[in-house]
Amino acid sequence: MSEKKVIPAGATWKEIPVAGIIPTAGTAQEFKTGDWRTRKPIHDEKKCINCLRCWIYCPDASIMVKDGKVIGIDYDHCKGCGICANVCPDKVKALTMIAQSEEE
Amino acid sequence: MKIRHSLTGNEAMAEAMRQINPDVVAAYPITPQTEIVQLFSNSVADGKVNTEFVTVESEHSAMSATIGASAAGARAMTATSANGLAYMWEVVYIAASMRLPIVMPVVNRALSGPINIHCDHSDTMGARDSGWIQIYSENSQEAYDNLIQAMRVAEHSEIQLPVMVCMDGFIISHGMEVIEMEDDDTVRKFIGEHKANYSLLDVKNPITMGPLDLQDFYFEHKKQQAEAMKNSAAVIRDVAKEWEKLTGRSYDMIEEYRMEDAEIAIVAIGSATGTAKVVIDGLREKGVKAGLVKIRVFRPFPKEEIAKALANTKAVAIMDRAESFADFGGPLFRDIRASLYDHDVRPKMVSYVYGLGGRDVMPEDIASVYADLERLVKGEQLPMLNHLGVRE
Numbered sequence: 376m377s378e379k380k381v382i383p384a385g386a387t388w389k390e391i392p393v394a395g396i397i398p399t400a401g402t403a404q405e406f407k408t409g410d411w412r413t414r415k416p417i418h419d420e421k422k423c424i425n426c427l428r429c430w431i432y433c434p435d436a437s438i439m440v441k442d443g444k445v446i447g448i449d450y451d452h453c454k455g456c457g458i459c460a461n462v463c464p465d466k467v468k469a470l471t472m473i474a475q476s477e478e479e
Numbered sequence: 480m481k482i483r484h485s486l487t488g489n490e491a492m493a494e495a496m497r498q499i500n501p502d503v504v505a506a507y508p509i510t511p512q513t514e515i516v517q518l519f520s521n522s523v524a525d526g527k528v529n530t531e532f533v534t535v536e537s538e539h540s541a542m543s544a545t546i547g548a549s550a551a552g553a554r555a556m557t558a559t560s561a562n563g564l565a566y567m568w569e570v571v572y573i574a575a576s577m578r579l580p581i582v583m584p585v586v587n588r589a590l591s592g593p594i595n596i597h598c599d600h601s602d603t604m605g606a607r608d609s610g611w612i613q614i615y616s617e618n619s620q621e622a623y624d625n626l627i628q629a630m631r632v633a634e635h636s637e638i639q640l641p642v643m644v645c646m647d648g649f650i651i652s653h654g655m656e657v658i659e660m661e662d663d664d665t666v667r668k669f670i671g672e673h674k675a676n677y678s679l680l681d682v683k684n685p686i687t688m689g690p691l692d693l694q695d696f697y698f699e700h701k702k703q704q705a706e707a708m709k710n711s712a713a714v715i716r717d718v719a720k721e722w723e724k725l726t727g728r729s730y731d732m733i734e735e736y737r738m739e740d741a742e743i744a745i746v747a748i749g750s751a752t753g754t755a756k757v758v759i760d761g762l763r764e765k766g767v768k769a770g771l772v773k774i775r776v777f778r779p780f781p782k783e784e785i786a787k788a789l790a791n792t793k794a795v796a797i798m799d800r801a802e803s804f805a806d807f808g809g810p811l812f813r814d815i816r817a818s819l820y821d822h823d824v825r826p827k828m829v830s831y832v833y834g835l836g837g838r839d840v841m842p843e844d845i846a847s848v849y850a851d852l853e854r855l856v857k858g859e860q861l862p863m864l865n866h867l868g869v870r871e
């Protein structure tokens with residue numbers, strides 16, 4: 376795989392790949408895109424049965440999992456859509472959505 | 480080795496495509512282009528090419544599939560006319576902005592209505608700002624030669640722009656002529672292997688193409704496109720020189736016909752230029768210093784060449800086979816007028832819109848334009864915009 380190269384803001388037309396091509400994969404890791412979230416999921420480790428439904432359904436790969444266990448939420452990328460909380464089994468409900476402002 | 484063949488323009492284009500042997504062709508039929516892809520699909524069925532031929536449900540899909548194939552790194556082609564080109568409009572721009580080296584024959588036809596299937600340039604003239612290189616052909620021979628050269632121009636690693644190779648519907652597409660073809664090997668060697676700068680199917684080097692591009696970089700990408708278009712002129716000339724070495728047939732951005740000492744001149748595109756040459760020969764015998772500038776490459780616009788060719792003329796008629804409905808002449812007229820703006824000495828210049836919807840342009844029509852130009856030189860006034868051959 377070619378080396379990841381981040382294009383700095385303010386780069387000139389001569390310095391950027393043509394046609395907006397992003398010539399490497401995984402560049403989204405470099406960008407914190409969670410800052411326009413209005414709601415956020417809170418994970419309750421004690422209730423969680425680690426079924427990993429939330430991990431499967433999260434459209435932004437923001438459920439962090441290690442050794443088959445949910446270890447937290449990547450708030451740098453989570454958009455607050457609430458899908459994870461919705462798919463968490465009714466009898467468990469280990470994810471609750473709160474307003475982003477509540478936390479501040 | 481040269482092979483002489485009697486071919487229609489469509490057959491010549493289909494033969495060129497067979498020799499190019501593209502990886503993917505996605506196409507939808509439309510008169511008068513249909514025959515090109517129909518004949519090419521014969522070559523596919525007969526195993527003469529290795530092309531994946533995709534029959535699609537519309538021109539929008541034809542261009543979309545061609546774009547997909549090209550983005551995957553394939554040498555991809557399609558062909559169209561008039562309303563077909565109009566139907567693929569939004570993706571025509573995408574092909575250029577994604578810098579995909581797609582080559583597309585366009586058989587020029589009126590963009591209706593009322594419904595008309597015959598030749599004019601209203602289809603491709605509308606696409607002149609889409610970011611595609613545009614090369615026009617006077618006859619079948621040029622259509623063949625232009626299509627092969629276009630492949631090299633489009634795929635040049637510094638250019639990476641799509642190319643429309645245009646020829647006049649029916650007049651050329653369905654008119655039979657003897658043309659010289661090169662053998663398959665010569666053509667394949669000339670165009671070489673296609674090495675895409677990027678490929679979406681290269682799983683070892685995953686990339687993203689066509690991402691969201693907003694205020695911070697979009698403008699820079701447009702600048703790159705403009706720059707590639709600017710640089711393509713030199714590549715078009717180099718490729719033409721190489722083709723000439725191989726075939727003896729020479730090409731440039733424009734062709735000057737008896738312009739050395741011309742006092743009056745016509746500038747035109749496509750099949751009408753052949754008619755004009757005959758008229759010029761007749762006028763020359765009578766001592767009239769008439770000449771012709773034929774536009775082969777319309778995008779990028781050969782502004783310097785045109786200005787130079789017209790510098791010493793007294794009066795020029797710009798012939799457009801498309802009406803712009805601007806009340807300011809056709810697109811070629813306006814571009815040529817603008818090309819001469821910075822020059823101190825400028826000829827008088829009038830616009831002739833002609834041949835719309837396939838209306839024949841006869842030698843007498845062209846002769847009448849030269850007669851008008853002679854009157855203009857003598858100091859008579861002419862309207863700036865004229866519709867040649869329309870019944871008054």
Ligand code: SF4
Nearest residue numbers: 433453454456457459
């Ligand atoms: S709220 Fe949406 S984006 Fe955030 S972790 Fe849940 S599913 Fe993913």
Ligand code: SF4
Nearest residue numbers: 423424426427429463
């Ligand atoms: S869906 Fe609920 S229970 Fe299942 S892993 Fe996610 S948080 Fe835990």
